[in-house]
Amino acid sequence: MDERPLPFPTEEKISITLRLKLPLIIFLFLLAAALLLPHKVWNTLLIGLGGLFLVGYVWVRQLAAHLHGSRRLRFGWVAVGDQLEELFTLTNQGAVPALWVEIIDYTNIPGYKTAVVRSVPQAQEIRWRETAVCQQRGQFLLGPWAIRSSDPFGLFQVTHFYSQTEEIIIHPPIHGQLPIPLPTGNSSGQARVRQRSWQATTNAASVRDYQQGDPLRWIHWPISAHRDILTVREFDQDATGDIWILLDCEEAVQLGSGTQGTIEQTVLLGASLAARAVRHNRAVGLASYGQTPQIVHTGKGEGQQWRILRALALLDANGSTPLRTALHDLAHLVRRGTAVIIITPTANTEWLPELVRLAQRGIESNVVLLDRQSFDSEENNRGLETAVRQLGIPCRLIRQGEVGTPLEAQQRRGFWEFRVTGTGKVVAVKSPVAG
Incomplete structure (x- = not known):
């Protein structure tokens, strides 16, 4: 495949280019020979090569009109060590098959490469997933990208540019077991705050009659049963500070x-x-x-x-x-x-x-x-x-x-993902890292 970098346009665009110039030079030579030195050999070669050009051009025109691609990020929030996953779709609605389709991706996420080649039969759609382990925190872009294909003879090349990008933030990991306790602080300089809190805290100060809109989880059932009226707890603000x-x-x-x-x-x-x-x-x-x-x-x-x-x-x-x-x-x-x-x-x-x-x-x-x-x-x-x-x-x-946890150890353990069984039940399974 052609590995030359593509100059991505600022908007979605489809281009058709001549991939091989040597057959064109030969065609022009045969055309000149047929005009200057008429002979059935030159005419036969000229018609044959011209037919190849015609078939190849019609083929890539079909691909340009009916071959489309899309990509969708499965999870928008990821952290270092998580598995990044995208769903790619190629749709060919034309009457000719796409014998090969190359994905060209300019995504700048470290360690994430989606340079793959697929084939798409006529009037069919294929889907696949691309995954990678997030190795570095930061702000990155998915895209721009393009799909590239050709006719069976390799004469012409069609490229469909997709200029849209999607920002993705890879967050730092969170470690649950820390040998560092949270400091206490003191929100008022005293051991207890006398103001009432509008949210539930660990400090239940008193009770009052139930009012419309109070959460049911605040109801104090023993006191409600004793008084024969619904009673809810009132909470003190936490004494701990910011x-x-x-x-x-x-x-x-x-x-x-x-x-x-x-x-x-x-x-x-x-x-x-x-x-x-x-x-x-x-x-x-x-x-x-x-x-x-x-x-x-x-x-x-x-x-x-x-x-x-x-x-x-x-x-x-x-x-x-x-x-x-x-x-x-x-x-x-x-x-x-x-x-x-x-x-x-x-x-x-x-x-x-x-x-x-x-x-x-x-x-x-x-x-x-x-x-x-x-x-x-x-x-x-x-x-x-x-x-x-x-x-x-x-x-x-x-x-x-x-x-x-070292990144390598997390990869060896695999990743949890949700799958739907044949009975429609959603279960969590651990899948190993590909590659």
Whole structure:
């Protein structure tokens, strides 16, 4: 097949080009010979070769009018280690078969290649799936792409360009088993908040008569039976405060590259801690100071989790802002009673005074240090761990590979997917990774 890159147009387009020029040169030579030196040999060869050109051109015209392709992404939300899957369809509504159809894809997702060749009989449709394991977080595009085919003689080539693209965000993975507890914080500086919450929390304060619109799960059935009237629980607001997660994105302190680098470990910890905070109904926010600062203000719920995951997917460790400056800036965003989790691979101690100022303002700090020696650095930051703890601030040292599952191990385990049995029942099955 022709491997030359295609200049993709800005809109959908079908083009027919001459694939082989030598037969055309021969045809012109025969035509000149038949005119200048008339002979039945030249006439026979000229008619035969002209017939090939005619049949080939009519063939590709049929393909241009009746051969179409489509692709559909099966899952829109994927994370590193998940299986990306697309459904491809080729439809040939013409009277001639497409002996070969090449898929040309300019998708920029790392490790995802859909360069395949299929054949489509006349008046038929074929479908197949293309899968790949997501290897890198980030923002990518599916498409543009094209389908390319030819006549049986290879004289002409028809290309159908599809210029549409689809954005896909590959989120960082979430690890469920973290050796890092969530900080408590304190939303009011006291052990209990006296205001009532409009949402269910872990603190049931009192009961009141049922009102229209109250969720049925709030009904306190023993008291309702005793009073002979429906009674619902009232909830206190959680005493725990908001959580801010600060990621150190200064380029100068990072180690390693790819999934073995400190920035990927930092992103993994940030995503996992944010997901845990959401599960515990905690308001959580994110701050990172790369070349483009990412600030996600505190909020609750799954929507907040997806906002944080999107910010983490686009995060780069290309910043020049030191951790000291990042802490000083974050101090203007957080309020008293808030807890801050600082994730950093640094070994310098210049930022510790800012950590003390946060504590003086009533902001609870927790530090997560990435062990530099475990990331193949000669520099040791265990002394920094001791210095942080001497300030009375919790500090946890995380070694490379301590949190997270290697991508290769996840591939060996396979992936869960849903299938419909012959009886119409939907079951979850584990399928191995292809290839």
